Amino acid sequence: MLQNLFDSHGHYDDPRFDEDRRSLLLSMENSGVVRIMNIGNTTSANLAGIELAKEYPFLYCTVGIHPDQSAEIYAQNSPAYLDVLAQQSEFSKCQAIGEIGLDYYYDDNAPRPIQKIIFEQQLALAKDLKLPVVIHSRDAAQDTMELLKKYQPKGIVHCFSGSADMAKEVVKLGMYVGFTGVITFKNARRALEAAAAVPLDRLLIETDCPYMAPEPFRGKRCDSTMVERMAIRLAQIKGVEPQQMADITCENAFQVYNMER
Numbered sequence: 001m002l003q004n005l006f007d008s009h010g011h012y013d014d015p016r017f018d019e020d021r022r023s024l025l026l027s028m029e030n031s032g033v034v035r036i037m038n039i040g041n042t043t044s045a046n047l048a049g050i051e052l053a054k055e056y057p058f059l060y061c062t063v064g065i066h067p068d069q070s071a072e073i074y075a076q077n078s079p080a081y082l083d084v085l086a087q088q089s090e091f092s093k094c095q096a097i098g099e100i101g102l103d104y105y106y107d108d109n110a111p112r113p114i115q116k117i118i119f120e121q122q123l124a125l126a127k128d129l130k131l132p133v134v135i136h137s138r139d140a141a142q143d144t145m146e147l148l149k150k151y152q153p154k155g156i157v158h159c160f161s162g163s164a165d166m167a168k169e170v171v172k173l174g175m176y177v178g179f180t181g182v183i184t185f186k187n188a189r190r191a192l193e194a195a196a197a198v199p200l201d202r203l204l205i206e207t208d209c210p211y212m213a214p215e216p217f218r219g220k221r222c223d224s225t226m227v228e229r230m231a232i233r234l235a236q237i238k239g240v241e242p243q244q245m246a247d248i249t250c251e252n253a254f255q256v257y258n259m260e261r
């Protein structure tokens, strides 16, 4: 069993954890998981993440509005949500603004121009607050890169699904790249090429739990104990020992989230 695992992206506010959230989180220390970053994506999830971070010493949180929520936020026609995010980010265990970004796969959830407005507002907010960002980008590589170049944030492109060339561009901007269970799938050629293109000091492992369970748990509910599989797979790709990969990605997560040991 690997030690020193940092799950850089999970959603423990999700109802799929309602039944056993507490026992599951209390089991993490015995599973080699030393830190979990709970990622906010809606107004209510942001609040729930803060509460979880208060309860569990090893769990930290981020706050942000996911692109799927942007139409709803935009319809409220009020910049007040930015004030709320800024206020929530003052919590001592809130480490970043995210997840924010663009999702053109579920295009119906919000028109692209509106997604861009909400994304840009939060990029600007993160810049003002000097916080890193957690970026969600799906089928929207070109527009995402354009805005990342414009705002030059520090942070992570999570659940990376882009090309090796995009991965290189992200690294060039000084950002980190997060890989989920997708890299353990048999047909994951594109994700493998992207992972190969990212230098060791920019790699992160993440579950995106409860989604994206790695092999051999594919289709089941995912949790942070499974992040070990991502470390093992990335270690194979990079030709290092699995524990070394766990140590490297843990250190990288501490760096990008500005956390102390």
Ligand SMILES: [Zn+2]
Binding pocket: 009, 011, 039, 099, 208
């Ligand atoms: Zn997520």
